Amino acid sequence: MYTIADISGILVPTRSIVIAADAIIQSLIYDTRKIVNAETGLFFALINRRDGHQYIKDAYLKGVRNFVLQEDMQQEFALPDANILWVSDTFLALQSLAAYQRSKFKFPVLGITGSNGKTIVKEWLYQLMSPDYKIYRSPKSYNSQLGVALSLWELNDQYNFAIIEAGISEVGEMAKLEQMIKPTHGLLTNIGIAHKSGFESKQEKIAEKLKLFTHAEALIYPQKYLENIYIPSQIYKFAWGEDESCQLEIYSVKRENDQSTLVSLCFSRQFFTVKIPFVDQASIENAISCIAVMISFGYDFKVIAARIALLQPMEMRLELKKGKQNSSIIDDSYSNDLVALQIALDFLKQQKQHQRKILILSDIPGVQLNDEKSITKLRRLIAESELTELIFVGPILSQLLSQFALPIKNYADTKSFIEDLKNIDYHDATVLIKGAREYHFEQISKRLVAKSHDTTLEINLNALEHNLNVYRSLLPAGVKLMAMVKAFSYGSGSFEIANLLQFNHVDYLTVAFADEGVDLRNGGITLPIVVMSPDESAFDAIVHNNLEPEIYSFRILASFLRYLEQHDLKNFPVHIKVDTGMHRLGFMPDEIDSLLDILKNQKAMKVQSVFSHLASAGNARDNQFTEKQITLLDAFTKKLQHELGYTFIRHIAATSGIDLWPSAYFDMVRLGIGLYGIDMDRADLPVQEVSVLKTNVTQIKFLPETETVGYNRAGKLSRPSRIATIKIGYADGYDRRFGNGIGKMSINGQLVATIGHICMDMCMLDVTDIDVQEEDEVIVYPDLKEAALAIGTIPYELLVNISQRVKRVYFYE
Numbered sequence: 001m002y003t004i005a006d007i008s009g010i011l012v013p014t015r016s017i018v019i020a021a022d023a024i025i026q027s028l029i030y031d032t033r034k035i036v037n038a039e040t041g042l043f044f045a046l047i048n049r050r051d052g053h054q055y056i057k058d059a060y061l062k063g064v065r066n067f068v069l070q071e072d073m074q075q076e077f078a079l080p081d082a083n084i085l086w087v088s089d090t091f092l093a094l095q096s097l098a099a100y101q102r103s104k105f106k107f108p109v110l111g112i113t114g115s116n117g118k119t120i121v122k123e124w125l126y127q128l129m130s131p132d133y134k135i136y137r138s139p140k141s142y143n144s145q146l147g148v149a150l151s152l153w154e155l156n157d158q159y160n161f162a163i164i165e166a167g168i169s170e171v172g173e174m175a176k177l178e179q180m181i182k183p184t185h186g187l188l189t190n191i192g193i194a195h196k197s198g199f200e201s202k203q204e205k206i207a208e209k210l211k212l213f214t215h216a217e218a219l220i221y222p223q224k225y226l227e228n229i230y231i232p233s234q235i236y237k238f239a240w241g242e243d244e245s246c247q248l249e250i251y252s253v254k255r256e257n258d259q260s261t262l263v264s265l266c267f268s269r270q271f272f273t274v275k276i277p278f279v280d281q282a283s284i285e286n287a288i289s290c291i292a293v294m295i296s297f298g299y300d301f302k303v304i305a306a307r308i309a310l311l312q313p314m315e316m317r318l319e320l321k322k323g324k325q326n327s328s329i330i331d332d333s334y335s336n337d338l339v340a341l342q343i344a345l346d347f348l349k350q351q352k353q354h355q356r357k358i359l360i361l362s363d364i365p366g367v368q369l370n371d372e373k374s375i376t377k378l379r380r381l382i383a384e385s386e387l388t389e390l391i392f393v394g395p396i397l398s399q400l401l402s403q404f405a406l407p408i409k410n411y412a413d414t415k416s417f418i419e420d421l422k423n424i425d426y427h428d429a430t431v432l433i434k435g436a437r438e439y440h441f442e443q444i445s446k447r448l449v450a451k452s453h454d455t456t457l458e459i460n461l462n463a464l465e466h467n468l469n470v471y472r473s474l475l476p477a478g479v480k481l482m483a484m485v486k487a488f489s490y491g492s493g494s495f496e497i498a499n500l501l502q503f504n505h506v507d508y509l510t511v512a513f514a515d516e517g518v519d520l521r522n523g524g525i526t527l528p529i530v531v532m533s534p535d536e537s538a539f540d541a542i543v544h545n546n547l548e549p550e551i552y553s554f555r556i557l558a559s560f561l562r563y564l565e566q567h568d569l570k571n572f573p574v575h576i577k578v579d580t581g582m583h584r585l586g587f588m589p590d591e592i593d594s595l596l597d598i599l600k601n602q603k604a605m606k607v608q609s610v611f612s613h614l615a616s617a618g619n620a621r622d623n624q625f626t627e628k629q630i631t632l633l634d635a636f637t638k639k640l641q642h643e644l645g646y647t648f649i650r651h652i653a654a655t656s657g658i659d660l661w662p663s664a665y666f667d668m669v670r671l672g673i674g675l676y677g678i679d680m681d682r683a684d685l686p687v688q689e690v691s692v693l694k695t696n697v698t699q700i701k702f703l704p705e706t707e708t709v710g711y712n713r714a715g716k717l718s719r720p721s722r723i724a725t726i727k728i729g730y731a732d733g734y735d736r737r738f739g740n741g742i743g744k745m746s747i748n749g750q751l752v753a754t755i756g757h758i759c760m761d762m763c764m765l766d767v768t769d770i771d772v773q774e775e776d777e778v779i780v781y782p783d784l785k786e787a788a789l790a791i792g793t794i795p796y797e798l799l800v801n802i803s804q805r806v807k808r809v810y811f812y813e
């Protein structure tokens with residue numbers, strides 16, 4: 001436990017005001033939306049995409065009284081009664097505090113890095129070694145510069161082993177992580193082939209990753225990735241691989257059946273065999289990494305084999321799904337500790353679609369009745385979480401019921417809860433399911449989630465957030481951002497997406513029709529929402545739900561004005577669309593005087609913004625045309641502002657405009673397709689794929705070359721073939737033009753083509769040349785841009801055509 005005086009001693013501030021030197025600091029705060037324990041929190045004003053100093057006031061009002069601020073930053077808000085430390089760099093200060101915390105512990109710290117598998121290997125090692133060690137592991141994938149610092153802060157003397165994950169995306173980052181983590185042991189999982197931006201070459205990437213192990217005693221790694229790579233001589237090298245020079249030699253790898261693989265190994269001239277309960281390459285590699293770690297910590301082969309045989313696949317992501325009884329289910333049952341619970345509760349707070357919020361929580365491993373500190377933290381987390389009801393499962397929590405002020409049901413174990421499920425009402429609620437692995441809460445989520453067929457659209461909310469920040473980083477300060485969520489957010493979802501955007505402070509949302517806006521209001525969205533096509537029949541809905549219509553013609557202007565005046569409304573916000581060359585909707589530039597006549601002689605509406613749309617921003621051959629559009633909007637809006645006597649927001653750029661036309665930013669940009677991970681103009685922007693359409697192989701059959709496949713016998717075979725049937729067809733939005741080999745899908749990383757016509761609910765794939773089994777996962781669009789090109793359309797159309805009957809699953813890591 002630290003006092004602010006201790007922390008001042010560690011950070012050595014350039015200047016400070018310490019009013020209460022003995023103030024206790026328990027938690028670190030870097031985001032005022034996530035404050036739980038204000039009085040004992042220390043707020044770091046970090047300068048990331050946003051400047052944390054803007055939130056000092058918010059933090060203060062929420063009760064924070066301890067601050068670390070950056071000395072060269074303006075600070076407008078006085079902080080009476082607060083302890084303040086000024087440092088030259090708040091981020092480095094946070095990291096040095098984490099490094100200090102780490103340095104207090106002498107037990108082994110295993111640092112893990114690699115392109116893939118870090119998180120799963122960390123979780124598996126936790127399972128495999130927990131019987132013998134009290135292991136602390138960094139939560140989820142908290143492996144960034146900030147994530148690692150926060151992870152290390154949670155270390156304490158209840159543990160005697162730590163596993164910390166480190167992830168980097170550019171040169172120079174690993175040295176900083178190493179400074180904090182100081183791993184005594186290192187594990188490299190693998191090195192991906194994908195050449196990612198941020199590194200000049202694969203060599204550079206490897207060299208950077210290895211910096212994590214600069215001061216480690218030992219390094220465990222797959223030999224194939226580090227051949228001919230220099231590793232400092234003082235580090236004990238524990239390589240595994242097929243080569244006999246490896247410390248752990250892999251003799252053979254044999255698939256035993258559909259579920260398991262037998263691996264024969266040799267260590268120190270002793271042979272042993274381990275049954276790995278997986279058949280895919282990645283899981284086998286990950287399991288071998290775990291075996292290597294266990295050997296280097298002195299485990300007996302028999303113990304290793306017995307525990308590896310019990311490994312389980314893990315859902316490591318928090319998932320948001322549609323539940324029965326019109327509920328939303330947040331399924332996060334892969335681990336349960338207080339940090340992971342806090343992350344899940346933060347996510348629950350973002351999702352505002354239902355008033356009722358229920359937490360189903362199991363006992364937390366390691367938290368006993370006498371653990372005052374943890375129980376106090378749990379109580380606070382729950383008290384500050386907007387939950388309305390609790391369901392506790394497990395003997396420890398059952399004895400704590402009186403400590404919580406909410407309605408609670410409680411059960412001794414998962415089985416008795418499931419037996420009582422028919423008596424549980426979760427209508428119109430958001431339900432967070434959070435249980436330790438041994439409670440098998442997946443059995444609960446299975447029962448609460450609405451059933452549907454196998455095809456799902458997985459939506460990665462982290463990627464969406466990441467993409468938002470990629471485009472934000474292009475915008476100068478002060479330019480607002482409107483996110484386009486029309487057409488069900490380009491197919492990806494409604495309030496689920498909008499809640500995340502709202503949490504991330506976008507300035508506006510835009511939908512096509514009033515109905516979509518009403519759905520968002522019902523889903524808890526309070527941001528301003530623009531409706532692009534406001535029909536007369538929708539005026540009631542617009543006004544009652546505080547939606548803001550786009551006004552694009554004299555006809556709609558007159559009828560909306562009439563409506564507002566009849567209802568005696570004043571200053572209703574509207575958005576005027578100007579047609580500068582797209583020739584779709586909008587007032588023509590030469591109509592400005594008549595428009596002004598009307599606007600000046602009324603009080604019912606107020607112009608909130610005036611905008612236009614670029615027709616060809618992504619085509620260099622139309623640059624002059626684009627410039628003309630920008631100039632026209634500029635002139636039009638200047639005159640309008642002058643004549644109306646007030647200012648409004650001006651905007652014209654969509655994704656292509658953001659990419660290529662800084663001169664078109666005006667006061668706001670409208671981000672659409674780029675947010676969803678597709679950028680047609682700039683290959684250098686590190687946008688991430690947001691949605692992945694997946695299904696499974698339903699049936700496989702062997703057919704002689706004389707047979708045909710599907711309707712009209714269009715799929716002609718030319719050789720004895722293996723044909724896989726999958727449950728996606730044109731009713732799901734898989735276009736009929738993908739039939740007969742035009743559509744390519746991916747199974748276990750291998751590309752396959754369709755055969756025969758696409759049916760309504762199914763289609764067939766030729767899988768003769770690949771390794772595949774029934775129930776294997778199929779990625780429908782391995783490359784969305786290429787798929788769109790193959791049938792002569794654009795990615796937008798493929799995304800929005802994915803039918804509503806395809807279940808959406810949202811995940812957040």
Ligand SMILES: *Cc1c(COP(=O)(O)O)cnc(C)c1O
Nearest residue numbers: 484613654655670671672673674
């Ligand atoms: C759809 C739309 C956008 C977004 O376009 P993207 O190319 O997806 O970024 C912007 N403005 C208007 C008026 C739109 O209709």
